[in-house]
Amino acid sequence: MSRGYISLVGTTEALDPERYPAVLQEDCDIAFIIGDKKTPYTWATFTVPGNRICWNVIIQIGITEIVDDQFSSSDWIPQQNQKLMDSIRHFATTYGTLGDLFDATPAERVSKVYFEDMLFETWNHGRTVLIGDAAHKLLPSSGAGAVNAMQDAVILANHLYDIKPTSFENIKKALSEYKEERFDAVKEQYPQSYVAAKLMYGHTFSEQMLRHVIFNWLPKSMQKKQLQKDSAYRPQANFLPPAPKRGTIDIIPQAPSKRIQKEEDTNKN
16 A cells, blocks of 8 residues: 555635635636645645535645654644644635635544555455445546446446346355456556656656646647547446447447346247
């Protein structure tokens, strides 16, 4: 397991729309700011229902010793958190400063979260099965954690549907097949999540260079090729009518439901 980043997250109370007109917009208003090379900070804000704003400050471990010392312990100490918040109050946002949002955020709505990644080898035992972060923690930089958790649920549902009869051995077999089908697909996401984290949160010289190259020099054709690869894997519930294809990207074929195939063969005979 690696811990390269720490995040402070919070949600404000309901805000005055006259001062923060973005809270009335139907679409979520998102701002993402990467600090200069002298700081380990990246911060983001986004509007949520109820005239509120969520804020997120990401700290890269290993850049500043003072910050590392403050967060060397995994224990939650509000005073420790407040000390850091006081030191970054002046950071600019599209709504003023972070301090303005801190002041509108109750202390109980502030949390410290480690960005961890870990791919576990064991996902199931007997009738017990793991999905999402319980089986594979991913850095949240590319949204892969949420996407893969939903894909886990879809594939698991497919294998559960195919259990017939529902004997203990068939249940164990279905859970093992779920893990076998998902493991390699999840494993492929880790290198991409690392790169995305470097692009979004990285402050070392090499990470700054990587960000400059990808955002300024990487050909659009290469970006499109990667997008096509990432978007081709779209598992669906195979016991329901398939969703129609929209767009031009080809989709990786999905195995049909064994149970439905067997029932169709039986009806034909």
